[in-house]
Amino acid sequence: MEEKLIIYKEAFNQLKKIISNHADDIKLDIIENMYFDSISFDFPQNNQFDMNPLLMNIQTAIIYIKEIGYSKTSIISILLKHLFMSQKINIEKTKLFFGQEIVLILEGLSKVNKLYDNNPVIDTDNFRDLLMIFAQDMRAVFIIIAERVNLMRQIKDRGDDNERKQIAKEASSLYAPLAHKLGLYLIKSELEDLSLKYLEPEKYYEIKYNLNATKKSRDEYINRFIEPIEERLNKEGLNYHIKGRTKSIHSIWQKMIKQKCGFNNIYDLFAIRIIIDSEIKNEKADCWRVYSIITDMYIPNTKRLRDWISVPKSNGYESLHITVMGPEGKWVEVQIRSERMDEIAEKGIAAHWRYKGVKDSGAKIEEWLKDIRMSLELSSNGEYSIENQFKVDIYNDDVFVFTPKGDLFKLPQGSSVLDFAYAIHTNIGSHCNGGRVNGKNVSLRTILKSGDQVEILTNIKQTPKRDWLAFAKTAKARSKIKQQLKEQELKSASYARETIGRKLKNRKLPYDESIMMKLIKRMGYKHVLDFYSALNESVIDINLFIEKYENALNKNNGDTYEIVPQHSAEDYVQHSDYNETAYKDMLVIDKNVKGVDYSLAKCCNPIYGDNIFGFVTSGRGIKIHRDNCPNAKRLKELMSYRVLPARWSGKGNSLYAVTLMVIGNDDIGIVNNITSILSKESNVLLRSINIRSAEDGLFSGTLTIQIDDNIKLKSIIKKIKAVKGVKDVLR
Numbered sequence: 001m002e003e004k005l006i007i008y009k010e011a012f013n014q015l016k017k018i019i020s021n022h023a024d025d026i027k028l029d030i031i032e033n034m035y036f037d038s039i040s041f042d043f044p045q046n047n048q049f050d051m052n053p054l055l056m057n058i059q060t061a062i063i064y065i066k067e068i069g070y071s072k073t074s075i076i077s078i079l080l081k082h083l084f085m086s087q088k089i090n091i092e093k094t095k096l097f098f099g100q101e102i103v104l105i106l107e108g109l110s111k112v113n114k115l116y117d118n119n120p121v122i123d124t125d126n127f128r129d130l131l132m133i134f135a136q137d138m139r140a141v142f143i144i145i146a147e148r149v150n151l152m153r154q155i156k157d158r159g160d161d162n163e164r165k166q167i168a169k170e171a172s173s174l175y176a177p178l179a180h181k182l183g184l185y186l187i188k189s190e191l192e193d194l195s196l197k198y199l200e201p202e203k204y205y206e207i208k209y210n211l212n213a214t215k216k217s218r219d220e221y222i223n224r225f226i227e228p229i230e231e232r233l234n235k236e237g238l239n240y241h242i243k244g245r246t247k248s249i250h251s252i253w254q255k256m257i258k259q260k261c262g263f264n265n266i267y268d269l270f271a272i273r274i275i276i277d278s279e280i281k282n283e284k285a286d287c288w289r290v291y292s293i294i295t296d297m298y299i300p301n302t303k304r305l306r307d308w309i310s311v312p313k314s315n316g317y318e319s320l321h322i323t324v325m326g327p328e329g330k331w332v333e334v335q336i337r338s339e340r341m342d343e344i345a346e347k348g349i350a351a352h353w354r355y356k357g358v359k360d361s362g363a364k365i366e367e368w369l370k371d372i373r374m375s376l377e378l379s380s381n382g383e384y385s386i387e388n389q390f391k392v393d394i395y396n397d398d399v400f401v402f403t404p405k406g407d408l409f410k411l412p413q414g415s416s417v418l419d420f421a422y423a424i425h426t427n428i429g430s431h432c433n434g435g436r437v438n439g440k441n442v443s444l445r446t447i448l449k450s451g452d453q454v455e456i457l458t459n460i461k462q463t464p465k466r467d468w469l470a471f472a473k474t475a476k477a478r479s480k481i482k483q484q485l486k487e488q489e490l491k492s493a494s495y496a497r498e499t500i501g502r503k504l505k506n507r508k509l510p511y512d513e514s515i516m517m518k519l520i521k522r523m524g525y526k527h528v529l530d531f532y533s534a535l536n537e538s539v540i541d542i543n544l545f546i547e548k549y550e551n552a553l554n555k556n557n558g559d560t561y562e563i564v565p566q567h568s569a570e571d572y573v574q575h576s577d578y579n580e581t582a583y584k585d586m587l588v589i590d591k592n593v594k595g596v597d598y599s600l601a602k603c604c605n606p607i608y609g610d611n612i613f614g615f616v617t618s619g620r621g622i623k624i625h626r627d628n629c630p631n632a633k634r635l636k637e638l639m640s641y642r643v644l645p646a647r648w649s650g651k652g653n654s655l656y657a658v659t660l661m662v663i664g665n666d667d668i669g670i671v672n673n674i675t676s677i678l679s680k681e682s683n684v685l686l687r688s689i690n691i692r693s694a695e696d697g698l699f700s701g702t703l704t705i706q707i708d709d710n711i712k713l714k715s716i717i718k719k720i721k722a723v724k725g726v727k728d729v730l731r
Contacts (some may be wrong), residue, residue: 005036007052007055008032008035008036008054008055008058011055011058011059012028012032012035012058014058014062015028015058015061015062016028018062018065018066019065019070019075022070022072025072026072026075026076026079027076027097027098028079030097031076031079031080034080034083034088034089035054035083038054038083038088044082044086048159048163049151049154049155049158049159049163050158050159051151051154051158053082054082054083056147056150056151057078057079057081057082058079059150060078060143060146060147060150061075061078061079063146063149063150064078064142064143064146067146067149067184067186067187068142068145068146068184068187071139071142073101073102073105073139074105074139074142074143076098076102077102077105077106077109077139077140077143078143078146078147080094080098080102080106081106081109081143084106084109084110085106085109085110085113091103094106101137104136104137105136105137105139105140105143107136108135108136108137108140109135109140109143109144111135111136111451112131112135112140112144114451115127115130115131115451127174127400127408130400130408130450130451131144131174141178141182142182144175145175145178145179145182145184145187146187148167148170148171148175148191149187149190149191151167152167152168152171152190152191152194152195152198153194155167155198156197156198164198165198165199167198168194168195168197168198168199169195169199171191171192171194171195172191172192172195172196172199175191176188176191176192176195179191189248189250189251192248192250192251193248193249193250195250196249196250196253200253203253203256204249204253206263207249207252207253207263208249210263210264211246211249211252211269214269218246218269218270219244221326221327221328221330222244222270222272224327225272225326225327225332226242226244226272228297229242229274229293229294229297230242232293232297233274233290233293236289236293238276238286238289238290239276239277239278240274240275240276240277240290241275242272242273242274242275243272243273243275244270244271244272244273245270245271245273246269246270247269247270247271252266252269270332270333271332271333271334271335272332272333272334272335273334273335273337273342274290274294274334274335274336274337275337275338275339275342276290276336276337276338276339277338277339278338278339280338280340283338283340283341284309284310286338287309287320287336287337287338288309288320290336291320291322291336294322294324294334294336295322295324298324298325298326298332299324299325300322300323300324300325301322301323301324301325301331304321304322304323304333305321305322306319306320306321306322307320308320308321309337309341317345318337318341318345319335319336319337319341319345320335320336320337321333321334321335321336322334322336398410398411398412398413398450399411399412399413399415399448399449399450399452400450400451401420401448401449401450401451401452401453401454402451402452402453402454403424403453403454403455404453404455409423409424411423411448411473411474412473412474414447414473415447415448415473415474416444416445416446416447416448416471416472416473417432417434417435417437417442417443417444417445417446417448417454417456418432418444418445418468418471418472418477419448419472419473419474419477420435420448420454420456421435421444421456421458421477422472422474422476422477422480422481423474423476423477424456426480428456428458429477429480429481430462430463430464430480430484431458431459431460431462431463432444432456432457432458432462433457433458433459433462434457435454435455435456435457436454436455436457437452437453437454438452438453439453441457444468445471463484463488464480464481464484464485464488466485468481469481469482486665486698489529489532489533489698490663490698490727492529492532492533492536493528493529493532493663495532495536496531496532496533496535496536497532499535499542500516500535500542500545500546501630503542503543503546504546504549504630505630507546507550508631508633508634508638509546509549509550509553509630509631510553510601510603510604510629510630510631511603511630512553512602512603513659513661513702513730514602514659514702515549515552515553516549517702518552519545519548519549519552523540523545526692527692527700528692528700529698529700553603588646588647588648588649589612589614589624589646589647589648589649598614598621598622598623598624599621599622599623599624600623600624600656601615601623601624601625601629603625603629603630603631604625604626604628604629604630604631605656605657605658605659605731606624606625606626606629606656607656607658607707607708607709607710607713608648608654608656608708608709608710609648609709609710609711610626610627610710611626611627611628612624612625612626612627612646612647612648613625613627613632613636613643613644613645613646614643614644614645614646615635615639615642615643615644616642616643616644622644624646654708655683655685655706655707655708656706656707656708657687657704657705657706658704658705658706658707658713658731659702659703659704659731660702660703660704660705660717660720660729660730660731661700661701661702661728661729661730661731662674662699662700662701662702662703662720662726662728662729663698663699663700663726663727663728663729663730664698664699664723664725664726664727664728665698665699665725665726665727666698666699667724667725670699670723670724670725670726671689671691671699673723673724674703674720674723674726675689677716677719677720677723678703678705678716681712681716683707683708683712684705684706684707684712684716685705685706685707686703686704686705687704687705687706688702688703688704689701689702689703689704690702698727713731717729717731
């Protein structure tokens with residue numbers, strides 16, 4: 001305990017020296033007493049790397065001040081973090097001593113810590129965005145970055161190798177890019193170098209050794225290179241200064257990978273930067289003027305000229321890069337830019353706004369990060385003067401949720417478990433029957449919140465329901481549900497038609513499209529697919545429906561199917577054995593036939609070219625049927641004495657009425673495409689069209705046309721089926 005007191009005392013004394021003018025502002029004495037009080041309860045326990053969390057908080061505060069800048073609220077939040085998260089100091093006490101703003105930052109830090117409980121895949125933009133949401137306040141993000149720097153500096157000989165590599169991967173893929181976006185360029189480079197140190201230690205130390213071994217000669221070479229340049233620039237009367245910089249270890253390693261070479265083959269280990277003090281209106285001309293001076297003195301490699309002055313990079317970067325052959329035949333990269341350009345290069349797009357007064361039009365997160373960076377750069381005192389801009393309020397339209405494996409998905413606000421299921425995979429969505437959110441069973445309607453861990457429960461028997469559309473939020477979920485419902489309805493319709501056809505066949509009844517449609521409409525169904533669905537779900541008794549249909553059929557055809565012994569085929573033609581292929585003693589059908597009372601049966605609407613036969617009715621003459629009429633088998637088997645062989649006498653100029661049923665997607669223009677086909681055909685007349693749209697995105701309808709033969713009819717049906725969106729055409 002006494003040893004801990006000494007360690008804390010030394011750490012606090014170091015912190016006090018750094019913030020000597022602000023110690024009272026952050027109530028450092030109160031925080032120090034809280035730390036010492038916690039020691040008496042043997043608190044806290046060291047972390048996985050055997051590091052004391054409270055001591056780490058003090059170290060992080062020092063790093064924050066040195067690397068990022070002094071911020072009263074940030075320093076207090078860092079020092080209180082572990083006490084707050086361990087409930088050694090509650091919300092009321094924190095608010096009383098330090099204010100509500102500190103409470104909000106600490107709550108954000110606590111939420112971010114809990115994110116890692118879901119074992120997230122952190123190297124994604126979605127995780128970065130979720131981290132922003134949970135942080136609530138941007139200063140919490142700066143604190144997290146400073147904590148990661150502190151951790152990376154100390155874990156060299158702590159923990160096991162896998163733990164160090166995991167921390168290093170997170171620093172490289174998440175925290176370094178985030179630091180870069182915030183303009184913390186030194187921190188970004190340090191995190192990348194330290195990550196390489198733990199992930200590729202041999203390469204790291206090899207590059208570091210080579211850099212140290214060549215530092216003296218490199219510095220001497222730079223001096224020899226710039227000496228004649230300085231003389232010429234001074235003669236020209238230019239105001240300037242020159243910087244020399246060596247690339248970071250990580251940057252050199254990336255070049256070695258990209259160029260597939262060793263350290264000795266990297267020629268641009270350092271760069272010379274010439275920065276001109278020039279007015280904006282003259283800066284381009286002055287930069288090219290310097291370029292001319294350098295290329296007069298040293299041979300340029302024109303293939304490596306990069307002109308980002310004439311055409312700046314999308315992030316606002318402006319500079320003129322040229323590689324020249326220096327003394328001893330070594331290539332040297334020279335960057336030429338103005339003071340304004342250098343500020344933009346060093347401090348990001350925020351500096352660009354300061355000059356241009358414009359706002360970037362990128363994604364919300366990028367705009368906001370740049371706003372924060374600008375706020376930091378423009379702050380005139382040690383404390384942020386516009387802290388209310390640090391509140392994170394850019395993701396009200398999104399939620400971020402985890403899978404059990406840690407994969408992260410972004411969904412619109414208000415998305416349900418069902419939306420998440422479809423986001424993972426269409427098959428998972430279509431069979432979803434619920435889920436587990438944070439370990440609790442929930443329905444598929446449950447609305448998700450950012451940070452939820454969601455497991456989808458499925459059942460192979462589950463299929464999409466129409467009421468799912470009432471709470472499905474995402475475009476993918478809604479479109480897939482609609483698509484699957486259409487497929488179900490088409491399958492259902494096909495099954496219902498087969499059932500009806502089978503029942504009619506058992507009762508030896510013909511299928512009459514017009515009678516069927518009229519009956520369905522009288523039963524209250526506006527759309528035939530609704531009727532088919534009701535039939536499949538047993539809302540309608542199929543046997544009762546068939547009875548209604550038979551009654552309607554009899555009313556329409558009179559006593560066509562009654563057996564009347566006193567009339568037979570012998571009354572019309574000479575008796576002969578029935579043979580459909582023989583022409584002798586056949587009834588010849590023609591519009592000009594006289595003395596024979598016949599008509600074409602409505603149940604099958606025969607046309608020229610169809611194989612036909614005649615059937616003697618009671619008092620209504622002869623009805624001509626197609627051989628494949630649904631009623632043909634019954635008539636031939638039970639009333640063969642009333643069946644007449646028949647054939648067409650010739651095509652002539654006759655046109656025959658045919659009704660076609662068409663089912664397809666209710667897309668714009670599809671009906672026009674169908675009627676256009678008919679209008680282009682010779683000897684085809686469209687007599688009527690009845691199209692009914694359905695809410696499910698389908699249409700069904702009937703077309704009555706007049707056509708001269710069945711060959712032309714088959715061609716028409718084939719062409720209509722070929723129209724995009726048409727599902728089926730039935731005669």
